[in-house]
Amino acid sequence: MPEIVELGERPYVALRGKVAMDGISAFADRLGEVVDWLAAKEIAPNDAPxxxxxxIDMETGLELEIGFPVDDLRSGEGEIVTGVLPAGRYVRTRYHGHPDGLREATSDLLAWGDKEGVAWDVDGNRWAARLEIYLSDPREVPDMKDWDTELQFKLKD
Structure with missing residues (x-):
């Protein structure tokens, strides 16, 4: 069941890209580039990727970042960017299952928000913070059907 929570600012390092809807998986495979960049800078992630x-534009594609929250924020390089997830109220819910089911889980969360009358922090197609947080480590949970993912969508202040 979704819940509304207050979250503080969270610095992060990520890979930014423009991705077609059917290119999300290939982009996700590039998360290792962020891991390598962090290792080279001796920066440790402080939470899940x-x-x-x-x-989100179904016709032209997605502007997407994949990365990790960090404590030590430095300047990015090339496609590696740094930023801060904004503080504020978020709707948070968990999804258990293969990532292929996240599209439906997201639709369910947005429908819940419409029913509850929440105001998402979105301007047109641009979201302030719309996150999928991958809580399961593939080295410990190799079967993707057993993964846990948290959705966090920022609400308007």
Whole structure:
């Protein structure tokens, strides 16, 4: 069941890209580039990896970031960017299952928000913070059907 929570600012390092709807999986495979960049800078992630959907446009594609929250924020390089997830109220819910089911889980969460009358922090197609946080470590949970993912969508202040 979705819940509304108050979250503080969270610095992060991520890979940014423009991705077609059918290219999300290939983009996700590039998360290792972020891991390598962090290792080279001797920066340790402080939480689970995430996908941050900045722009969602079914016709032209997605503007997407994949990365990790960190304590030590430095300047990015090339496609590696740094940023801060904004503080504020978020709707948070968990999904258990293969990532292929996240589209339906997201639709369910948006429908819940419509029913509850929440106001998402979105301007047109651009979201302030719309996250999928991958809580399961594939080395410990190799079967993707057993993965846990948390959805966090920022609400308007």
């Amino acid at each position: 995430f996908f941050k959907y900045d722009v």
